[in-house]
Amino acid sequence: MIGVGKIKQYSNILEKPLSKGKQEVSLSAFAFLFSELVQYNQTRVDNIAELERRLEDAGYAVGARVLELLCHRDKGNRRETRLLGILSFVHSTVWKVLFGKVADSLEKGTEHEDEYMISEKDLLVNKYISIPKDMGTFNCGAFVAGIVRGVLDGAGFPAVVTAHFVPMEGLQRLRTTILIKFAEEVLQREARLG
Amino acid sequence: MSIRAYMRKPLYDSRDENSIITVMARKGMLDYGSKGCMDTNDSLRVASLWHSMHAISQQLSPTTGCSEIELLEANTFDLHCFQSLTGTKFFVVCKLGTRHMEALLKVVYKLYIDYVLKNPFYEMKMPIRCEVFDINLTQTVQKDRVALLGR
Numbered sequence: 001m002i003g004v005g006k007i008k009q010y011s012n013i014l015e016k017p018l019s020k021g022k023q024e025v026s027l028s029a030f031a032f033l034f035s036e037l038v039q040y041n042q043t044r045v046d047n048i049a050e051l052e053r054r055l056e057d058a059g060y061a062v063g064a065r066v067l068e069l070l071c072h073r074d075k076g077n078r079r080e081t082r083l084l085g086i087l088s089f090v091h092s093t094v095w096k097v098l099f100g101k102v103a104d105s106l107e108k109g110t111e112h113e114d115e116y117m118i119s120e121k122d123l124l125v126n127k128y129i130s131i132p133k134d135m136g137t138f139n140c141g142a143f144v145a146g147i148v149r150g151v152l153d154g155a156g157f158p159a160v161v162t163a164h165f166v167p168m169e170g171l172q173r174l175r176t177t178i179l180i181k182f183a184e185e186v187l188q189r190e191a192r193l194g
Numbered sequence: 195m196s197i198r199a200y201m202r203k204p205l206y207d208s209r210d211e212n213s214i215i216t217v218m219a220r221k222g223m224l225d226y227g228s229k230g231c232m233d234t235n236d237s238l239r240v241a242s243l244w245h246s247m248h249a250i251s252q253q254l255s256p257t258t259g260c261s262e263i264e265l266l267e268a269n270t271f272d273l274h275c276f277q278s279l280t281g282t283k284f285f286v287v288c289k290l291g292t293r294h295m296e297a298l299l300k301v302v303y304k305l306y307i308d309y310v311l312k313n314p315f316y317e318m319k320m321p322i323r324c325e326v327f328d329i330n331l332t333q334t335v336q337k338d339r340v341a342l343l344g345r
Contacts, residue, residue: 034314035312
């Protein structure tokens with residue numbers, strides 16, 4: 001028989017292994033889609049805070065799914081129980097899969113025990129976006145903050161995650177920082193675990 | 195003052211000086227703003243004039259198939275124009291004999307697609323007020339100036 005393939009035929013689609021999938025997506029396609037997402041939400045809200053919340057909610061849905069997928073694909077179905085573990089998971093694995101590189105830095109907040117910050121010099125979603133002056137401190141990185149919140153929530157580390165612009169010397173563009181503030185129970189559990 | 199217009203024939207001239215770049219769409223007009231040569235009203239006037247001339251030139255050509263004016267040479271300045279597939283025109287007014295303006299216009303077009311069209315806060319056919327676009331445009335012009343003039 002000509003053309004007998006080497007592909008194993010699976011009788012049941014559930015038995016097929018999860019494929020790695022396409023590693024790359026067109027940046028322009030994503031930029032246009034994200035721009036449309038922002039515009040769509042802009043027409044349906046009354047104020048900036050509401051817009052930010054909607055973007056975060058959109059990101060939350062992405063985060064929950066990304067956690068499931070990455071747990072299966074990259075971590076062999078093991079889950080993180082420690083704070084630093086989940087943070088470095090977000091900082092390296094999640095960032096690598098979503099944006100193609102690890103995040104620039106992961107820092108612990110100095111003022112409060114429960115605050116951590118992931119910084120990025122040039123956040124991918126903000127690459128082509130210029131915020132008009134009258135929108136104040138609005139940051140489209142709220143979408144990424146939502147993703148992080150989705151991942152943390154799904155992993156059992158409830159937190160409040162926000163995105164902020166931080167001015168940096170030597171660069172005209174502002175650096176984006178994702179600020180993660182963990183809930184009380186997370187810190188208590190962490191303390192119990194030692 | 196004599197004016198010669200070249201249609202569909204690229205010409206390169208040297209030197210890049212305080213240039214204005216006005217972006218104009220088919221039906222409306224977008225104004226980037228100037229580096230010091232023309233104020234907003236003047237550039238609006240030039241842009242609308244140029245748009246009409248551009249349209250007339252297609253009828254004026256003695257041969258068929260003329261799509262645009264690429265270069266207008268006057269006594270003291272040059273005007274290079276680049277038209278995208280959608281009809282959006284980019285033109286730059288520069289000193290006589292400036293080279294590589296075509297390349298510059300293509301780079302500006304690329305910047306326009308990236309930083310203006312992908313910006314959700316930009317409304318079509320409005321003046322461009324995008325910070326990132328401005329920053330990158332300034333950088334490009336500076337780079338060009340250093341490369342061509344060495345200063």
